[in-house]
Amino acid sequence: MKKIGVKGKAVRGAGVRTRNQYTAEFKASALARCTREGVTVTARDLDLPESMLYAWRKKAEVSASVSESEREQGAEIARLKRAVSALEEENSFLKKAAAYFAKVSK
Numbered sequence: 180m181k182k183i184g185v186k187g188k189a190v191r192g193a194g195v196r197t198r199n200q201y202t203a204e205f206k207a208s209a210l211a212r213c214t215r216e217g218v219t220v221t222a223r224d225l226d227l228p229e230s231m232l233y234a235w236r237k238k239a240e241v242s243a244s245v246s247e248s249e250r251e252q253g254a255e256i257a258r259l260k261r262a263v264s265a266l267e268e269e270n271s272f273l274k275k276a277a278a279y280f281a282k283v284s285k
Contacts, residue, residue, distance in 0.1 A: 206235050
């Protein structure tokens with residue numbers, strides 16, 4: 180349904196909604212408030228749809244779990260690098276020992 184202007188012509192841009200952009204700080208404070216007061220109360224006080232708060236919460240949980248898995252992977256990579264370094268050191272020693280014993284036995 181088009182909105183009709185003063186002279187019976189369709190009004191341009193009538194009913195077009197612009198998307199609000201919220202800062203990360205606002206989202207974080209809104210989610211903290213949801214934890215304390217509940218989603219329904221927070222949504223009503225901040226004049227936001229509840230679904231938006233639930234979506235922000237889900238996105239925050241996903242990003243937190245990704246960060247946790249990345250930390251775990253980083254720790255595993257560091258452990259494996261230490262193991263590789265130790266094995267390379269042992270391999271180097273064994274090569275030197277093999278070369279020494281090859282000379283001695285001739």
